[in-house]
Amino acid sequence: MSEQPAIVKRQLPATPMARQIIERGTLREQAARMPFAAKVIGAIFGIGFLIANAGIAYIVVDGRLDGMWYDFRDLGYAIERLRVELRTVDGTIGGQELGAILAYWVPALIGGIGILSFLGGFLLIGSWIERRLLARFQIRTGPNRVGPYGLLQPLADALKLMQKEVLIPAGADRMLFYLPPVLIFIPAMLAWGPIPWAENMAYLDLNVGLLYVVSITSLSVLAVWLAGWSSNNHYALLGSMRTVAMMVSYEIPISLALLSVVLVTGSLRLSAIVAWQADHYLWLALLLPFALFTFFFSSTAEINRTPNDIAEAESEIVAGFHTEYSGMKAGLFLAVELGNALLTGALVATFFLGGYTLFGLEEWIPGYLILGAKATFGYFIFIWLRATLPRFRIDQLMNFAWKYLIPLSIANVLLVAIEASIAARWDAPAIIVYGLFVIVNIALTAYAVRAWARAIGYAMDVEQPAQPIFAKTIGGLKAARSLRGEA
Amino acid sequence: MDSLGIVVAFYVLSAVTIGAALSVFLLRNLVHAIVLLVLSFLGMAGLFASLSADFIAIAQILIYAGAISVLLVFAVMLTPLSSRNNANSLYVGPGILAGVAIAAIVVFTAIEVDWVQLTGDALRDRSFVDTIETIGDQLLGKHILAFEVASVLLLFALLGAIVLVTDPRGVGTDVTDDADDAPGATEEPA
Numbered sequence: 001m002s003e004q005p006a007i008v009k010r011q012l013p014a015t016p017m018a019r020q021i022i023e024r025g026t027l028r029e030q031a032a033r034m035p036f037a038a039k040v041i042g043a044i045f046g047i048g049f050l051i052a053n054a055g056i057a058y059i060v061v062d063g064r065l066d067g068m069w070y071d072f073r074d075l076g077y078a079i080e081r082l083r084v085e086l087r088t089v090d091g092t093i094g095g096q097e098l099g100a101i102l103a104y105w106v107p108a109l110i111g112g113i114g115i116l117s118f119l120g121g122f123l124l125i126g127s128w129i130e131r132r133l134l135a136r137f138q139i140r141t142g143p144n145r146v147g148p149y150g151l152l153q154p155l156a157d158a159l160k161l162m163q164k165e166v167l168i169p170a171g172a173d174r175m176l177f178y179l180p181p182v183l184i185f186i187p188a189m190l191a192w193g194p195i196p197w198a199e200n201m202a203y204l205d206l207n208v209g210l211l212y213v214v215s216i217t218s219l220s221v222l223a224v225w226l227a228g229w230s231s232n233n234h235y236a237l238l239g240s241m242r243t244v245a246m247m248v249s250y251e252i253p254i255s256l257a258l259l260s261v262v263l264v265t266g267s268l269r270l271s272a273i274v275a276w277q278a279d280h281y282l283w284l285a286l287l288l289p290f291a292l293f294t295f296f297f298s299s300t301a302e303i304n305r306t307p308n309d310i311a312e313a314e315s316e317i318v319a320g321f322h323t324e325y326s327g328m329k330a331g332l333f334l335a336v337e338l339g340n341a342l343l344t345g346a347l348v349a350t351f352f353l354g355g356y357t358l359f360g361l362e363e364w365i366p367g368y369l370i371l372g373a374k375a376t377f378g379y380f381i382f383i384w385l386r387a388t389l390p391r392f393r394i395d396q397l398m399n400f401a402w403k404y405l406i407p408l409s410i411a412n413v414l415l416v417a418i419e420a421s422i423a424a425r426w427d428a429p430a431i432i433v434y435g436l437f438v439i440v441n442i443a444l445t446a447y448a449v450r451a452w453a454r455a456i457g458y459a460m461d462v463e464q465p466a467q468p469i470f471a472k473t474i475g476g477l478k479a480a481r482s483l484r485g486e487a
Numbered sequence: 488m489d490s491l492g493i494v495v496a497f498y499v500l501s502a503v504t505i506g507a508a509l510s511v512f513l514l515r516n517l518v519h520a521i522v523l524l525v526l527s528f529l530g531m532a533g534l535f536a537s538l539s540a541d542f543i544a545i546a547q548i549l550i551y552a553g554a555i556s557v558l559l560v561f562a563v564m565l566t567p568l569s570s571r572n573n574a575n576s577l578y579v580g581p582g583i584l585a586g587v588a589i590a591a592i593v594v595f596t597a598i599e600v601d602w603v604q605l606t607g608d609a610l611r612d613r614s615f616v617d618t619i620e621t622i623g624d625q626l627l628g629k630h631i632l633a634f635e636v637a638s639v640l641l642l643f644a645l646l647g648a649i650v651l652v653t654d655p656r657g658v659g660t661d662v663t664d665d666a667d668d669a670p671g672a673t674e675e676p677a
Binding site for chain 2: 173175176179206207208211212214215216218219221222225226229230241244248268
């Protein structure tokens with residue numbers, strides 16, 4: 001054994017794959033192993049990148065100072081400027097002023113195409129990110145064959161899905177069978193409307209934006225049920241009924257969580273909610289930790305992500321409501337799932353994490369990049385949860401909504417309402433008022449989450465770990481102690 | 488005169504709403520009827536939105552298209568025979584009476600109200616901003632009593648539903664246990 005000190009020292013893992021991963025070395029070791037030419041080329045590219053960035057920054061700063069140049073951070077203002085220019089166009093069409101029509105339609109088309117192309121780009125790259133990250137979590141490699149790093153894998157998947165035949169089960173309701181993939185896609189697109197991407201850059205800056213998001217996303221329930229019902233399949237119907245019950249249950253905690261957001265900020269307009277957080281230098285995640293938790297967790301139920309992906313519990317009901325769908329119709333369901341994950345990330349960022357603002361940094365970085373970074377962070381957390389947590393059972397899920405989240409959410413709304421009325425009447429500086437509320441809310445949340453869980457029998461007895469049954473039966477510990485002469 | 492877009496939107500939305508509502512009565516398949524009913528609700532929401540009633544439009548989508556449709560879905564799923572046929576109804580006579588009564592109310596309102604005072608330039612002169620703040624002020628100010636009574640009523644409805652579905656033998660017993668599964672299961676020990 002003395003000839004193999006390395007093995008004894010590093011305790012090599014048993015499986016060949018794990019050994020391969022260990023031997024791959026750290027990033028620094030890999031960098032040191034790189035050939036010299038590659039280093040030179042990398043350095044040239046890196047320096048070139050920095051110079052290009054400096055140049056862009058110079059143009060940007062210079063353009064911002066003279067006040068007429070609209071750089072890439074100010075897309076919203078640039079569109080506003082374009083609208084003003086378009087309004088001055090002369091001429092009439094059918095009794096209407098051409099300028100007014102252009103000023104309405106051109107920005108609308110630009111914004112719509114912008115949001116749709118962003119979403120399309122994400123749908124192309126999103127599944128690659130998810131699969132690679134899941135593989136990384138599970139010590140696998142993930143897709144790495146199609147294109148560099150497997151980047152073209154989603155494209156190949158999409159092409160494959162498009163070529164596949166769309167089967168219609170015998171006895172299915174043909175008209176309703178075609179409807180759900182389209183019907184479920186519409187709310188997933190429309191809900192992006194009121195989200196503010198930067199200052200003055202929301203596609204639909206509705207004064208009822210928050211309600212709009214809640215109501216539009218609740219429309220997908222019907223599509224899910226129709227998909228299950230029209231398939232003429234037991235598994236699909238079971239899966240869709242479960243999903244409908246779950247979505248309906250979890251809409252209540254979501255609404256209550258958002259209600260507390262509205263109580264604090266005093267507006268249903270999403271850009272006003274973001275502006276409130278920017279004005280107070282306070283993310284609502286700190287002020288309303290329980291609302292954040294409720295919203296995030298319930299959203300995983302709404303969009304069928306992992307702790308709550310009852311809809312496609314493969315071991316129980318095959319694939320849930322889209323069991324019978326094949327080809328691009330199934331692909332649409334998958335795409336909606338992916339897009340909804342990013343949408344929820346963006347909503348969490350807007351409501352609780354300051355939206356497009358980052359403590360003044362939005363003056364220098366475009367707001368839509370900040371929002372995109374926060375939304376992708378939310379998406380990363382979803383992937384993390386998917387790699388980590390097992391799936392809830394359906395009864396656990398419903399119990400958790402009705403017995404745990406909803407009572408606590410109602411108490412949370414009451415607390416926030418009291419705080420909001422105090423904040424409206426108390427003349428102290430905002431940092432004192434909201435600092436106090438932050439401390440109170442975090443402490444109360446930490447207490448109430450544990451206490452209520454214990455009251456309805458969820459909490460595990462962490463402080464006093466029970467003696468293992470086997471050891472108790474054979475008296476192992478006691479015997480060991482008596483052997484050691486301790487007792 | 489309103490702009491062309493609003494006029495076109497009015498006719499398209501009206502056609503969708505009325506057509507879908509008619510199909511609800513004419514279709515034999517109850518599930519198709521539900522889908523078209525939701526379409527008619529959405530058309531109604533579009534009409535509200537074109538009238539600048541933003542809050543009511545959103546509430547129409549949230550409550551009718553989102554929640555009532557789910558209620559109908561559960562009704563269809565839980566009553567086995569109703570999902571087959573839309574044609575048989577015991578309540579044709581009362582239904583026609585109720586429809587005539589509602590139509591009479593709408594027509595009466597349309598004739599009696601002085602629309603010139605309430606639309607167009609008259610509305611613009613009032614510096615009308617948005618409906619949501621007005622609705623909030625009215626609900627929690629002038630109509631606070633009705634608001635509170637409605638909330639208490641809903642609370643009682645919730646409690647009543649819980650009482651109805653609670654098993655009288657005690658919490659925790661599984662009422663969905665399939666007793667008629669096996670032939671010998673009828674004489675189960677008490």
